Amino acid sequence: MLVILRDGRKLHGVLRSYDQFANLVLEDTVERIYHGNVYAESWRGLYLIRGENVVLLGEIDLDREDDIPLQQVDWHTLEPFHKAETEAKKQREEAKSQILFEKKGFCKEGGEGDGY
Numbered sequence: 488m489l490v491i492l493r494d495g496r497k498l499h500g501v502l503r504s505y506d507q508f509a510n511l512v513l514e515d516t517v518e519r520i521y522h523g524n525v526y527a528e529s530w531r532g533l534y535l536i537r538g539e540n541v542v543l544l545g546e547i548d549l550d551r552e553d554d555i556p557l558q559q560v561d562w563h564t565l566e567p568f569h570k571a572e573t574e575a576k577k578q579r580e581e582a583k584s585q586i587l588f589e590k591k592g593f594c595k596e597g598g599e600g601d602g603y
């Protein structure tokens with residue numbers, strides 16, 4: 488399963504359990520980060536996810552996943568690029584939020600942690 492969380496993390500794992508609140512238990516979980524045509528994985532193991540943090544949940548077709556031309560690299564190699572990209576996105580969203588607040592009267596509340 489692929490699970491995308493509100494904070495933007497992408498988790499791949501085996502779905503072991505869920506409930507009516509979309510709380511999930513993933514086994515053999517890895518966190519993936521992407522940058523361009525490369526990705527990196529970090530082992531997370533057994534992972535309990537609170538349902539309110541789930542943005543997307545989907546099944547991965549393992550046969551088709553192998554057809555995607557992405558190269559795997561070491562986590563520590565890709566992490567600085569991922570952090571810089573995440574920070575740039577956060578700054579763009581803050582600037583957009585400020586413009587909407589100043590010019591259109593939108594409220595800036597409620598966006599904490601909704602970085603997906």
